[in-house]
C-alpha cells in the first residue's frame with residue numbers, strides 16, 4: 100500500500116470508508132423498513148383483536164355455541180379471515196378453514212408478543228390475546244399474510260445491493276479525480292524544482308496566496324533557493340577573488356624569469372632575479388595556505404583541538420614575534436599581560452595565529468613612530484585579548500566589512516604592503532571556533548582596537 104501513488108492511496112481509503120458507511124446505512128434502512136412493516140401489520144391485527152374481543156364478550160352469556168356462530172358469521176363477513184379461538188383447556192372452539200391450513204401453534208399470550216410464522220415459505224404475522232370473561236378464558240389468535248410487504252422489502256434490498264456498488268464506483272472515480280486535482284500544484288512545484296540549476300538559481304516558484312500547505316511549501320522552497328543562491332554567490336566570488344589574487348604573483352614571476360632567460364646574465368643578476376621570484380613565491384604560498392584553510396573551514400574539515408591553556412602565555416608568545424615586526428618599523432610595542440593565568444579552552448597554535456594576524460595588521464597599518472599595545476584581561480566572565488594601535492584607522496563605512504574575505508579598506512595601500520584581505524576573515528573563523536567573538540572599534544586617522552572575547556575555563560581540566 101505504501102508503495103502506491105498517494106492519489107491511489109487516498110482514493111482507496113476514501114472508498115473503503117464510504118463502503119463501510121453505505122453498507123451500514125443500507126443495513127439499517129433495510130431492518131428499519133422491516134420493523135415498520137411489522138409494526139403497521141401488528142397495529143391492524145390489534146384492531147381486529149379488539150373486534151373479536153367485543154364479539155366474545157357480547158355472546159359468552161349465551162354459551163360457547165353462540166360464540167362459535169357469531170365468530171363464524173364475523174369471519175365470513177371478513178372473507179378468508181385468519182382466526183382461531185381455543186378455550187381454557189386448549190380445545191379449538193373455532194378455526195377458520197384457511198387458518199387451520201396454516202398449522203400455527205397455539206402460544207401462551209402472556210409470554211408471546213406478535214411473531215412471524217412461515218407456512219410453506221409464505222410469511223404470516225400472528226398476534227395472540229387471552230380474553231377473560233368471568234370464569235371463562237379464551238385464547239384468540241389472528242394472523243395476516245406478509246408476502247406483499249416482504250416482496251416490497253426484498254425489492255428494496257435488491258435496489259440497495261445494486262445501487263451501493265454503483266454509487267461507490269462513481270464516488271471512487273470522483274475521489275480519484277479530486278485528489279489528482281488537489282495534488283496537481285505539487286507536480287508544478289516538482290517541475291520547477293527540477294528545472295532549477297546553477298545557471299538559473301535566481302528562479303523562484305510562484306507562491307499561491309492560499310494560506311495553506313501549498314503556500315507554505317512554496318515559500319519554504321523559495322527561502323531555501325534564496326539561501327542557496329547567496330551561498331553560491333559567495334563561493335563564486337571567493338573563487339573569482341582567489342584566482343585574481345593568484346594571477347598577479349604568477350604573472351610577476353613569469354615575467355621575471357622570462358626576462359632573466361632572454362640572454363646570459365651574471366651570477367649577481369641571476370641571484371637578484373631568483374630573490375625576487377622567491378619573495379613572490381613566499382607570498383603566493385602564504386596566499387594558497389590561507390585559501391586552503393578557509394576552504395577547509397567552509398566544509399568543516401578544519402577542526403581545532405581545544406585544550407586548557409593560559410591566554411597570557413599564548414599572547415606573550417605572539418608578542419615575541421610582534422615586537423620584532425614593530426621594531427623593524429620603528430613602532431613602539433607594549434604588552435600588558437597579567438601574571439595570574441587566564442584559563443581558556445584553546446587550540447594554542449590557532450589562537451597564536453589569530454593574535455599574530457591582529458598584531459601584523461596593527462604594525463602594518465601604523466606609520467613609523469606610532470604605538471601598538473597588546474593586553475590580556477578578564478571581563479564579565481570572559482577572557483579578553485585586545486590589540487590597540489595608533490595607526491591610520493578604518494573609515495566607519497568600511498568597518499562592517501573588514502572581516503569579509505578579500506576586503507581591503509584601502510586597496511592600493513594594502514596591495515603595496517602585501518595584504519590580500521584574508522587575515523581578519525581567518526581571525527574571525529578562529530575566534531568563532533573557540534566559541535568567542537571578535538570586534539573592532541576604530542577612528543579614521545587615530546587608530547583601531549581589535550578585541551577578542553573568549554569563554555573562561557577552569558584551569559584544572
Ligand SMILES: Nc1ncnc2c1ncn2[C@@H]1O[C@H](COP(=O)(O)OP(=O)(O)OP(=O)(O)O)[C@@H](O)[C@H]1O
Nearest residue numbers: 460461464492501507508509518519520521522523
Ligand atoms: N589595525 C588596522 N588599522 C587599520 N586598518 C586595518 C587594521 N586592520 C585591518 N585593517 C583594514 O582591514 C582590511 C582587512 O584586513 P585583513 O587583515 O583581513 O587583510 P589584509 O591585512 O589587507 O591582508 P592579509 O592580512 O590577508 O595579508 C585591511 O586591508 C585594512 O584595510
Ligand SMILES: [Mg+2]
Nearest residue numbers: 460518522523
Ligand atoms: Mg592582515
